[in-house]
Amino acid sequence: MSIALAFLAQTLRIAVPYLFAAAGGVLAERSGIISLTLEGFMLGGAFSAMLGSYYSGNPWVGVLAGIAGGLVLGLVHAVATIRYKADQVVSGIAINLLAVGLTRYFLKLVFDSSSNSPRVAGFSAGTSTTALVAGLLHNPLIPLGLVALPVVAWLMYRTPFGLRVRAVGEHPEAAATVGVSVARVRYIAVALSGALAALGGAYLSLDQHQFTDGMSAGRGFIALAAIIFGRWDPMRAALACLFFAAAETLQIQLQAMQAIPSQFVQMIPYVLTIVALVGVVGRAVPPAALGRE
Amino acid sequence: MTDAGAAAPIVRMTGIAKRFGAVEAIRDAGLEVIPGEIHAIVGENGAGKSTLMRILAGLFPPDAGTVEVAGRDVTGWSASQAIAANVGMVHQHFMLVPPLTITENVILGREPRSGLAIDMARAQREVAEAAERSGFRMNVRACVRDLSVGEQQRVEILKTLVRGARILILDEPTAVLSPPEVQELWRVLRALRASGGTIILITHKLDEVTEISDTITVMRAGRSVARFPTASASAASIARAMVGRDVVLSNDATTRRSPISQTARAGLDVRHLVVAGELRARAVDDVSFSVARGEILGIAGVEGNGQSALIEAIVGLRRATSGEISIGDRDITALSVRERDALGLAHIPEDRHRRGLVLDFSIADNLILGRQREYDRHGTLDRARVLADARAAIERADIRPADPELPARALSGGNQQKIVIARALARETAVLVAAQPTRGVDVGAIEQIHARLRAARDAGTAILLVSAELSEVLALSDRVAVMYGGRIVAIVPRGEASEELLGPLMTGAA
The missing domain is CATH 3.40.50.300 (P-loop containing nucleotide triphosphate hydrolases)
Structure with a gap:
């Protein structure tokens, strides 16, 4: 097993939650709804997936429960921003805070813990170096995560729904005058974004066989950065996710070597993010109706 | 009826x-x-x-x-x-999605499918056939944002026709x-x-x-x-x-005075001006012209050919990349808006809602915008004088309703524009930049606004008129310049200007 292969395998495993969240975020953002909510969707998804697995003993039930949790949070955001025209940034922050609060509350209520859940059934990935690649296939959420953005790309560019998402995100009045229901398209896009981002969260808790408080740890925001870095295009966003994951892998491996002070090493993903956003992207042009009513 | x-x-x-x-x-x-x-x-x-x-x-x-x-x-x-x-409607503001292709815009909401996906080949074929039937020549794969305004309008019409209008x-x-x-x-x-x-x-x-x-x-x-x-x-x-x-x-210029000679007192002078734009590196591309005092130079051209950038550079809202702008002998290229204002440069902005008025302010407050220092009394505004001057201005400019306390928002477009023009012409102006002075203004008010511009010209103001209405440029100007693609492609005296001559120039065809 070469070092390169180990590096690749670790990068893919780290990338999976980013890929799921970015897949959801691209959909919502292209429909015109800001995706600050990805962090909350992930955390909610991680918790409800753990809960599903805990009560059923089956990680697949956990996956479904995770999706359901994401859908619920997505619909709350959709109702607030579409039906009641709440400010999308404010609603997004509220959703994130709500996810933190709810997961903590139920963690205490159900498991009487303020830090983590008991161990639940999950998807075991091989951890020994020799089993790295086999381990990738052993956790079904990894291949699913890898195809999430290609599937969203197909949806966006090849299907009627995707065309409507793009139209609604750029010029909702134009879509409305040809009989497209702007609200409906956005409801579906935001609900799907909740479900997809929640899958990223489910991956986290099922991979670790438990939920820990705040385990999304900013990954939703990294995914949002990847969307912007990818200029709101699904395939470019996928590359951005892999890039960020590779930076994180590099950081972990360098840290293990202890050659450079760890504080500097830990900065690598964030410095690369800033450099990438400032230098490589240039002026990113968001969907014209993003964040507007 | x-x-x-x-x-x-x-x-x-x-x-x-x-x-x-x-x-x-x-x-x-x-x-x-x-x-x-x-x-x-x-x-x-x-x-x-x-x-x-x-x-x-x-x-x-x-x-x-x-x-x-x-x-x-x-x-x-x-x-x-x-x-x-x-029943189909082509809106004044196009209902097109700029990043999408012509085909995608036309089929939006009624997409032909094969399985779950859009049957794009069929869609393109059908849209191309419909375009041909209507006598439109267009590349149905082109992005709408790359089309000229005229082409976009044809897409709009095609959209309604395809829907059977x-x-x-x-x-x-x-x-x-x-x-x-x-x-x-x-x-x-x-x-x-x-x-x-x-x-x-x-x-x-x-x-x-x-x-x-x-x-x-x-x-x-x-x-x-x-x-x-x-x-x-x-x-x-x-x-x-x-x-x-x-x-x-009055569509003829017979009422105007004899032409002003080019050696008359210098008004506005623009030399080799280059201004960067959002879409193009050179929204204004090496433009030179001068406007003498007592002259109206009209700039004709289809909107989006650099007129806005030119105006903003002259009045100081946008920095010139290179070139020189002067009033009289004074180089104003590096001066602030306020310094230019002090030299007698007045501006009628092209968008009165965005730049011309604070809609929630009263007529009186709008009339003193930028002039507020002149109404200072021990650090507060001299309301009595503001209102007295406003009443006088309202009467002179025939602003209706004649209530200085009314918010500008409550007025019709024509009367709002009268406020903007009254403010611009409230004092001695050496140079007036009048951008779209009668846009969205009714026929009666147009008549009045034109009369005020002519009066200012006759009083010795150098007026740079920028208008999307060719008829307006022809009605007011002493000389007509045509702007296309960021350049002045021609400057002709009013006597030689006609729609037949200017039309092709405006599309870059000549």
Whole structure:
């Protein structure tokens, strides 16, 4: 097993939650709804997936429960921003805070813990170096995560729904005058974004066989950065996710070597993010109706 | 207005009323259109033309009255019902999604499928065929944002035709077109009429009405006040019906003084000006011209050819990349807006809502914007003097209603523009940059605004006039410059300027 292969395998495993969240975020953002909510969707998804697995003993039930949790949070955001025209940034922050609060509350209520859940059934990935690649296939959420953005790309560019998402995100009045229901398209896009981002969260808790408080740890925001870095295009966003994951892998491996002070090493993903956003992207042009009513 | 002629009307609207909040947009408006005609709806801005047509297109229901299409009562129908009944509307602001292709825009909402996906090959074939049938030449794979305004309008028309529109409503379709594009549009509309289509055209340009329409309905203050066949109408009689009184339609420059010689006192001088733009590196590309005091230089051109960047650079809102701007002998290129103002540079901005007025401020406060220091009394505003001066300005400029405390928002477009112009001309001005001075202003106010500009010119102001209305440029200017693609492609004396000469220049064809 070469070092390169180990590096690749670790990068893919780290990338999976980013890929799921970015897949959801691209959909919502292209429909015109800001995706600050990805962090909350992930955390909610991680918790409800753990809960599903805990009560059923089956990680697949956990996956479904995770999706359901994401859908619920997505619909709350959709109702607030579409039906009641709440400010999308404010609603997004509220959703994130709500996810933190709810997961903590139920963690205490159900498991009487303020830090983590008991161990639940999950998807075991091989951890020994020799089993790295086999381990990738052993956790079904990894291949699913890898195809999430290609599937969203197909949806966006090849299907009627995707065309409507793009139209609604750029010029909702134009879509409305040809009989497209702007609200409906956005409801579906935001609900799907909740479900997809929640899958990223489910991956986290099922991979670790438990939920820990705040385990999304900013990954939703990294995914949002990847969307912007990818200029709101699904395939470019996928590359951005892999890039960020590779930076994180590099950081972990360098840290293990202890050659450079760890504080500097830990900065690598964030410095690369800033450099990438400032230098490589240039002026990113968001969907014209993003964040507007 | 019931002289519908032989054929039964295909559209009949009677007793229509609609209010938006406190504003009564239309009351007792009516319309009768017979099949196969081009019907023009004319009226001043705010007369209710667009509102009436949006009701017909199903964008919102009327508060009162009935709408009949082809003998069926369709009052209060929805946009998709209107489309299903073959009524299509081309909006003044295009309803196109710029990053999408022509095909995607046309099929949006009724996409042909194969399985779960869009059958793009079939869609492109069908759109291309429809374009050909309508006599449009276009690459259906092109992105809409890369098209000229005229081409975009053709996509809009195609969109309605593909949806089977037999009654086509066009809202101010020529506002953004160059003269050759207007002729092209007329060709398309005549072809449509020949194939049995019915066209309803909203406009406020009288020459267009007489050129293209068969029947005219005149609206004034939310009512339909007259309906007559175009053949029996003259421009003067239409204008009288629109305004409700006689209007001087001076389109000639005979009233102006003898031409000013080029050696007269220097006014505005622009040398090799380059200004960066959002879309192009050089929105203004090496432009040179000068305007003498006592002269109006008119810049004609289709919008989006660098006029806005040129204006903003001259008045100091945008930095010049290179080149020199001077007033008299004074180089102002590096000066701030306020320093330029102090040198006698006045500005009528092209967008009065964005740059010209604070809509929630009163008329009086708007009149002193930028002049507020002159009303300082021990650190506070001298309200009594502000109001006294406002009353005088209101009377001079004939701003209605004549109440200085009224918010600018409550005024019609024409009266709002009078505030902007009154402020710009409130003192000695060496140079006046007048951008779209009569945009969205009714015929009566246009007359007045033109008179004020001529008076300022005669008093020795150098006026740079930028207007999308070629007729306005021709009516006011002593010399006419044409701007295309960021460059001044020609400057000709008024005597030699004509639509025939300028039209091709405006499209870059000459």
